[in-house]
Amino acid sequence: MNHHLHHTLKAVSAQCFGKNQSLPSLCYTDTDLLTLEIDRVFRRGWLCLGRVDEIPEVGDYFTYQLLNEPLLVVRSDPDSVSVYANVCRHRAMPVAQGAGNAKRFVCPYHAWTYDLNGALKSAPLMKKKADLKHCGLPVIRSEQWGGFIFATFSNNVAPLQESLQGLEEVTANYQMASMHHIANFSEVWECNWKSLAENFMDGYHLSVVHPQSLRPLTPTNLCDSLSQGDAYTSYIANYAKAAPAREHFAPTLTEVETRQSRLFCVYPAMVASLSPDTLVYLSLQPVGVSQVQVKWGICVWEDNLSEEHKQQRIEKWQQINHEDHEVLQGLQKGLRSSFYQGGALAPESLEGCVSHFHDYLIRMLD
Ligand code: FES
Ligand SMILES: [Fe+2]
Secondary structure, eight states, X not given: OOHHHHHHHHHHHXXXXXXXXXXXXXXXXXXXXHHHHIIIIITTSOEEEXXXXXXXXXXXXXXXXXXXXXXXXXXXXXXXXXXXXXXXXXXXXXXXXSEEEOSEEEOTTTOOEEETTSOEEEOTTOSOGGGGTTOOOOBOEEEEETTEEEEESOSSSOOHHHHTHHHHHHHGGGOGGGXXXXXXXXXXXXXXXXXXXXHHTOGGGHHHHOTTTTTTTSOGGGEEEEEEOSSEEEEEEEOOTTSOOOOOOOTTOOTTXXXXXXXXXXXXXXXXXXXXXXXXXXXXXXXXXXXXXXXXXXXXXXXXXOHHHHHHHHXXXXXXXXXXXXXHHHHHHHHTOTTOOOOBOOOHHXXXXXXXXXXXXXXXXX
């Protein structure tokens, strides 16, 4: 780390760690800091790739670009999902493109062929067959939690499920793993990745930024803190009295839970809104200091939701995301100002998660 950045981080830590303060603007604009975040936060954390039920049948797969790593996510047998480096062992061509179903993966360059377990099965015209024995696709460490597929490039980070025990307790009754994936989208938002994570975990903005889409349902003044740990933070968005009752949800939900959404962040870069009937998640990765790649998806509780109702839920969240994106684009402009130095955050029930997220980042970057 260069001397200047080291000095800056010390100052940020002194100003913000445990102090319920927003971060200074350079945290959202400095390219050296972004390089450090990729190295220490992204490459050392658990990152969400998508949902298990995007690939329900054996051979179903999707490819995913995570930082500089092309990945291949495959239902390798009925009970397991495997994540491989999507890089041919011959001369590095990605062996799979897009998504689909395959019995084997044939490299489009010279036709080396891999099975669903990533083992090399054939390599045309190669003479030294024995050399090919250990030429499987590299396996990436992965885990499932709540029906999500996570991967990490680190061998040292603690197992995910273990790290999320506290979050598991406060989300278990909603039965996320039983919800059905109906759609996902890939977008680039024009803001720093941290601003998007913070925005999603901030109950303080709900009534102001979402006057039509959220204020009548989950107004700011009803937000409350929930649970936090080393690997996550979360808050509750209580429903307004006039908000219509949800009709379809897990039988395990308590009466109180049927009138709450629980919003959480699995550090560093997955945020989600879990309501009785709908689960929306966003998985983030930085493209640059002012751009973030977003994979976001929607899952629903109902088994056979009509196309019309699916579309309604998707459109509702497109609207919410649009409202947030507009604000975040403005924010990124403000963060480039040389006059902004960071300010106080709202109380724990409203912006506590933002403060927890900052403390996590400062720990990781230290
Ligand atoms: S790069 Fe894949 S077979 Fe040559
Ligand atoms: Fe929002």
